[in-house]
Amino acid sequence: MPLESTIICLDTSEFMRNGDFTPTRHESQQDAANLVVGAKMQQNPESSVGVLTMASTGRGAGARVLVSPTDDMGNILNSLHNASVGGQLNFVEGVQVAQLALKHRRNKNGAQRIVLFVGSPVEAEQKALVKVGKLLKKNNIAVDVVVLGDRDGNADKLRAFVDAANANDNSNLVAIPAGVVPSDVLISSPVIQGKDSGGGGGGGEASTGGGGGGGGG
Secondary structure: OOOEEEEEEEEEHHHOOOOOOOOHHHHHHHHHHHHHHHHHHHHHOOOOOEEHHHEOOOOOOOOOOOOOOOOEEHHHHHHHHHOOOOOOHHHHHEEEEEHHHHHHHOOOOEEEEEEEEEOOOOOOOOOHHHHHHHHHHOOEEEEEEEEEEOOOHHHHHHHHHHHHOOOOOOEEEEEOOOOOOHHHHHOOOOOHHHHOOOOOOOEEEOOOOOOOOOOOO
């Protein structure tokens, strides 16, 4: 697989305490993110992965980089484990900070990708998501959006975001219904297998059980 620098954006808002995924949305997200990290590092040993949270509390609340793109697996996994829940999701800011982190990555070679986990309402307007999506496409940054549960109002916005960022089938939206193990879905999805897995390239969508789920919260 080609060399790639990836930023994993975790949704750490209060909504992620919801128990519609076992044991919680947040812990299911952490397990799924661990799977993504392992896959990226196995596909090419020179690839790098960074981690940021899209919600936080206290001073400077908002998107926060936990670890810049690195090939240090221990550091990456430790940052995922230590990500704590609190605050409100800021999706657009998360994408912007991820793009900045990729811009300043040490290894400028290879492709760039942002993997975003979303289990909370996206408050930004659709036009704002389309604008940032187009900027990612301009800067040759692919995106994978993993949606946990079915948040009213998120589907159309996130579809528009992925479509705006998509170039040559490099971006994907994966919807995971409540009660399903996210890692089980991702392992056969384009997020892990690449665009040739038959599951949702081209800004496509891979999902199970009708792509929805009762993600209340």
